[in-house]
Amino acid sequence: SQQGEEDPQALSIQEGENATMNCSYKTSINNLQWYRQNSGRGLVHLILIRSNEREKHSGRLRVTLDTSKKSSSLLITASRAADTASYFCATAFTGANSKLTFGKGITLSVRP
Template sequence: SQQGEEDPQALSIQEGENATMNCSYKTSINNLQWYRQNSGRGLVHLILIRSNEREKHSGRLRVTLDTSKKSSSLLITASRAADTASYFCATGHGGSQGNLIFGKGTKLSVKP
């Protein structure tokens, strides 16, 4: 069953603009992660935010988490053409096997 739901499904912006993607989920979580997937490649882990955290930064990435609304957002500042990719949120539930549930992704296109 799908847990995370990204919004929008597709986003097209110009280089230098900021890109914001949102993720909503249904049940309580232990952590929420964002992954990037370039066309034809595997997923790459970007950032993890735990349920007791509200905001986290990594380079040009900023992630927020609102557990009361069961939602998260990923902000990419000063986007570059190389940021063109699909972005997935994944929720972790603290289980003993480390299983994640992935959303369907947001396809970001950054035009030079």
């Protein structure tokens, strides 16, 4: 069964607004990762946050992790039409080469 559950399932915002996506998971993790997928193509790794980290930034992306609540959020600031894509959270349990378990994904639409 899937580990991560994102919400909302779909999000539509205006260009320039911020987009917040949430992910919850069920068991203890080593790290949590966010990926973007454009039009059913390959996934692009966005950011990784380790279980001992609470917040991480990368450009317009901000990720938080609350291990007590088993949840993470991805914030995209000043969204652009090019941010339109599906976003997935994925959890890893042990080691650098452990398999990833993906959530169901969030479809983000950014209107120009």
